[in-house]
Amino acid sequence: MTDSGGLDAYDYDFDGGRWIARDATAEPPFAAAAGLPLTAWTATSDGVRLEFGGHLILFRTHGGEVRT
Numbered sequence: 001m002t003d004s005g006g007l008d009a010y011d012y013d014f015d016g017g018r019w020i021a022r023d024a025t026a027e028p029p030f031a032a033a034a035g036l037p038l039t040a041w042t043a044t045s046d047g048v049r050l051e052f053g054g055h056l057i058l059f060r061t062h063g064g065e066v067r068t
Contacts, residue, residue, distance in 0.1 A: 029055075029056075029057050029068055030057065030068075032055045033050075033052035033053070033055040033057055036052040036053035036055060037052065037053060038050060038051070038052055039051050039052060039053055039054075044058075044060075046060045046061055046062070047059045047060035047061050047066070
């Protein structure tokens, strides 16, 4: 069992939706970049592009939500 007490402050309702912080380190696309240093970042017209030691993660916004 994992202690998630530190995440309680991020568990809240917002504009009819529910936002809950969770650990996604083991999930794609984050798993390949976990533990690697951030080597570059670029702002894009719809989000941000992050590079971690050759692994690319794109965060895009759509309808007020962040998507990978």
